[in-house]
Amino acid sequence: MNIFSEKLKEVFFSVLPVTIIVILLNFTIVPLGYNLMFRFVIGAIFIVIGLTLFLLGVDLGVTPFGAVLGDEITKRNKLWIVVAAGLVLGFFISYAEPGLLILANQIDMVTLGNISSSSILIVVSAGIACMMVLGFLRILFDLPLYIILNVSYLIVLILGFFVSEEFLAIAFDASGSTTGVLAVPFILALSFGISARKKNSKSSEKDSFGLVAIASVGAIASVMILDIFSKTSEFAGALPSSQFENLSIAGVFMREVFPAIHDSSIAFLPLLVIYIITILISKSISKRENRRMIFGFIYAFLGLIIFFIGVNAGFMEVGSLIGSHLVEQEKYIFLISIGFVLGIVTILAEPAVYVLTHQIEEVTAGYVKRRSVLVALSAGVGLAVALSMLRIVTSDIRLWHYLLPGYIIAVTLTFFAPKLFVGIAFDAGGVATGPMTATFILAFTQGAANSYPNAELLADGFGMIAMVAMMPIITLQILGLVFKIKNRKTIEGEEKSL
Amino acid sequence: MIIYDMNVLILKHGMGSKAIAMAKECNISGGTVLLGKGTIRNSFLSFFELAESTKEIVLVIANRELGCKFLERANSEFNLINQNHGIAFSIELSKVMGYTSYKKDTLNYCQTGGEVMFNYDSIFVIVDKGKGEDVVDAASEAGARGATIVNARGSGIHETSKIFAIEIEPEKEIVLILTKDDITQAVCDNINKKMRLDESGNGILFVQKVNKAYGIY
Numbered sequence: 001m002n003i004f005s006e007k008l009k010e011v012f013f014s015v016l017p018v019t020i021i022v023i024l025l026n027f028t029i030v031p032l033g034y035n036l037m038f039r040f041v042i043g044a045i046f047i048v049i050g051l052t053l054f055l056l057g058v059d060l061g062v063t064p065f066g067a068v069l070g071d072e073i074t075k076r077n078k079l080w081i082v083v084a085a086g087l088v089l090g091f092f093i094s095y096a097e098p099g100l101l102i103l104a105n106q107i108d109m110v111t112l113g114n115i116s117s118s119s120i121l122i123v124v125s126a127g128i129a130c131m132m133v134l135g136f137l138r139i140l141f142d143l144p145l146y147i148i149l150n151v152s153y154l155i156v157l158i159l160g161f162f163v164s165e166e167f168l169a170i171a172f173d174a175s176g177s178t179t180g181v182l183a184v185p186f187i188l189a190l191s192f193g194i195s196a197r198k199k200n201s202k203s204s205e206k207d208s209f210g211l212v213a214i215a216s217v218g219a220i221a222s223v224m225i226l227d228i229f230s231k232t233s234e235f236a237g238a239l240p241s242s243q244f245e246n247l248s249i250a251g252v253f254m255r256e257v258f259p260a261i262h263d264s265s266i267a268f269l270p271l272l273v274i275y276i277i278t279i280l281i282s283k284s285i286s287k288r289e290n291r292r293m294i295f296g297f298i299y300a301f302l303g304l305i306i307f308f309i310g311v312n313a314g315f316m317e318v319g320s321l322i323g324s325h326l327v328e329q330e331k332y333i334f335l336i337s338i339g340f341v342l343g344i345v346t347i348l349a350e351p352a353v354y355v356l357t358h359q360i361e362e363v364t365a366g367y368v369k370r371r372s373v374l375v376a377l378s379a380g381v382g383l384a385v386a387l388s389m390l391r392i393v394t395s396d397i398r399l400w401h402y403l404l405p406g407y408i409i410a411v412t413l414t415f416f417a418p419k420l421f422v423g424i425a426f427d428a429g430g431v432a433t434g435p436m437t438a439t440f441i442l443a444f445t446q447g448a449a450n451s452y453p454n455a456e457l458l459a460d461g462f463g464m465i466a467m468v469a470m471m472p473i474i475t476l477q478i479l480g481l482v483f484k485i486k487n488r489k490t491i492e493g494e495e496k497s498l
Numbered sequence: 499m500i501i502y503d504m505n506v507l508i509l510k511h512g513m514g515s516k517a518i519a520m521a522k523e524c525n526i527s528g529g530t531v532l533l534g535k536g537t538i539r540n541s542f543l544s545f546f547e548l549a550e551s552t553k554e555i556v557l558v559i560a561n562r563e564l565g566c567k568f569l570e571r572a573n574s575e576f577n578l579i580n581q582n583h584g585i586a587f588s589i590e591l592s593k594v595m596g597y598t599s600y601k602k603d604t605l606n607y608c609q610t611g612g613e614v615m616f617n618y619d620s621i622f623v624i625v626d627k628g629k630g631e632d633v634v635d636a637a638s639e640a641g642a643r644g645a646t647i648v649n650a651r652g653s654g655i656h657e658t659s660k661i662f663a664i665e666i667e668p669e670k671e672i673v674l675i676l677t678k679d680d681i682t683q684a685v686c687d688n689i690n691k692k693m694r695l696d697e698s699g700n701g702i703l704f705v706q707k708v709n710k711a712y713g714i715y
Binding site: 006 | 515532547628631
């Protein structure tokens with residue numbers, strides 16, 4: 001077994017559940033038709049191959065590069081380098097995130113051009129850049145993560161009172177969109193690189209996480225501030241839904257090739273530029289490491305393209321069809337429970353989740369098992385999707401009815417949960433909302449919202465991502481509490497037996 | 499006099515906990531698992547930078563009687579006879595503290611199974627992060643068959659430093675190589691030459707005798 005076959009096997013088993021569920025649905029409640037089903041299966045194969053290559057590339061290229069970079073930034077021991085590097089990295093990584101671009105365009109359309117997409121891109125990227133610096137400094141000056149998170153969320157809460165309801169959903173969605181498929185592994189590796197050499201290994205462990213979380217808050221706050229200053233009051237009633245043309249199966253996949261290459265190139269460009277600059281400046285990277293990273297980047301790039309093609313051509317339409325079909329049949333119980341199941345299985349195939357769980361295992365030397373993190377994460381996302389479905393079919397529930405108590409619970413838990421898990425949990429919130437959720441589950445949600453007569457597409461269609469970003473924060477901290485209680489028990493048990 | 503061994507198992511990723519459970523079933527009080535990566539000898543894969551696999555390294559300290567039982571059992575359950583299923587070996591220890599559970603020991607050496615005793619050496623090399631692969635290359639040049647790399651950190655007297663508010667320790671890699679004792683000297687010499695271990699700050703190397711080994715080809 002080499003690393004390629006190891007990855008292939010793992011990825012296969014993580015994409016398998018969602019495939020099986022959809023095939024089962026096809027033969028029971030939601031007949032998809034021969035053509036769509038066939039496309040879905042081919043899409044799944046594309047995803048397996050693409051994801052394998054991508055994760056391999058992340059392991060060989062992106063993660064080592066992030067770690068080297070984090071190391072290079074800090075070892076000069078100069079504050080201005082850290083601040084400058086944080087600003088530049090934070091800005092360009094989020095500026096190039098395909099998810100943010102899509103979100104910015106949607107906001108542009110929804111606000112009827114009142115807030116242009118370029119202003120969103122710049123403001124959000126700047127917000128993330130500032131928070132990135134804060135995140136760097138936190139590690140270097142040993143500030144506890146939970147204090148920073150509590151203060152930031154307090155600011156978000158205050159801002160939340162002044163923001164229109166539509167924008168509340170958009171702002172929380174933005175946090176999910178910006179921490180996308182490429183940014184997450186890179187940010188995780190960066191903080192790992194900065195904190196790995198800390199002499200106190202307990203704090204080195206804790207500090208490896210939390211940077212994604214801090215960046216996410218930056219996105220939320222900056223969108224909210226943007227809304228407060230622009231005072232938008234008019235909104236478009238609906239999102240223009242994408243047109244599904246009647247193309248042959250091969251035609252659909254061909255159509256997605258160019259956008260996939262385009263998105264992947266944009267996402268990789270800043271990373272490549274930063275890489276070249278680092279190579280020129282740093283002298284400590286050996287030829288061998290260099291060669292390996294370049295291969296890693298190539299793998300990750302090709303993998304991302306294949307992955308995007310698979311998701312867009314194979315999964316999107318299926319998701320939206322399942323959602324609308326269930327609503328049209330008025331099978332609301334089914335809608336909620338299928339939402340729950342889809343949430344559970346889809347998150348397994350999310351690329352960044354993979355990277356995070358592996359990093360957790362590596363940092364804790366296997367003490368926190370991948371499986372237990374995945375269970376908590378899946379449960380959280382499943383609940384989030386189910387609650388979002390509930391919100392669509394019962395028009396009384398507003399988004400803040402979920403978000404406010406949810407975040408109060410999440411923030412309260414930071415005082416009790418082990419600090420390692422606080423970092424992991426808040427990171428997982430950003431991690432859970434990757435390309436699989438943003439396409440497949442989003443299509444499912446919007447399909448359902450479109451078909452339900454009383455649903456407001458804007459408030460209901462957005463907001464799902466916000467839920468997916470929030471629930472894992474709670475479930476993973478609960479997992480942390482379970483670990484804590486279990487550990488205490490075994491220690492007490494041993495003491496008694498002595 | 500009770501003889502204690504450190505039993506080392508290098509297994510596929512995910513098998514570590516199983517090995518610890520197995521050790522406990524053999525009445526051994528516990529073990530430690532590390533994550534590492536193993537090398538694969540395949541020029542096609544190594545061109546594409548794919549010639550490695552994730553491994554778990556299990557350290558189990560036990561007296562010789564239990565250790566032998568444990569290794570025998572691991573050998574059969576993990577199928578170490580088949581190539582690439584992992585390796586197991588034990589190193590004699592000269593002193594153990596904190597090991598209390600089982601005082602009786604009737605064996606002085608293991609007769610059954612495994613490769614002939616006193617035929618292998620284990621070489622440990624500790625170098626700066628990123629240089630582990632160079633060590634592996636140097637070792638293979640001199641005839642070693644494979645190696646396992648573990649991430650670690652640590653510092654010599656001249657290395658600990660402070661950046662901002664945190665004290666840091668440089669990252670290291672520990673390379674573990676098993677060789678037949680007739681080539682041990684050549685392998686060590688070559689590593690020493692390539693890594694220039696004689697100069698201070700470039701890393702250290704030490705060799706220990708292995709008294710029992712499974713799964714080496």
